[in-house]
Amino acid sequence: MEKCFSTNDEDFNHTEFSELMEALKDNGDVAVGTVYYEADFRHITGKDLVDASRLIEDMEERLYDEVGECAEGGLDVSNEAAEELEEFLVQWAEKHTDLGRFYKIIGKSREMKVTEADLADNA
Numbered sequence: 001m002e003k004c005f006s007t008n009d010e011d012f013n014h015t016e017f018s019e020l021m022e023a024l025k026d027n028g029d030v031a032v033g034t035v036y037y038e039a040d041f042r043h044i045t046g047k048d049l050v051d052a053s054r055l056i057e058d059m060e061e062r063l064y065d066e067v068g069e070c071a072e073g074g075l076d077v078s079n080e081a082a083e084e085l086e087e088f089l090v091q092w093a094e095k096h097t098d099l100g101r102f103y104k105i106i107g108k109s110r111e112m113k114v115t116e117a118d119l120a121d122n123a
Helices: 019-027 052-071 080-097 116-121
Strands: 002-006 035-043 103-113
Touching: 002 103, 035 116, 052 103
Parallel strands: none
Antiparallel strands: 002 035, 035 103
């Protein structure tokens, strides 16, 4: 599992410990005992973003807006068809977008403190 780091427990925008140390130095806040936060993460994938049922629901609402009450009952899409659409959308998202630069925190962050060894290793 990969780790990311934050100076404020909100913005986990450092994936390298050395980047975190640079940020602390830039803020003039690097010393033994300085608090930072560590969390586990994984990269976002198309599956995290795609929900075919929401798209189908939107299509049903638009159909209702176009034709009125005769659209009651929706599009009657099978589970198999919805899964096929979702897989297509996942593949499209992974092919045409740069999801690799986004990540999702897994679990809770951990409060950490800068040690003397951290300062020596990142001098």
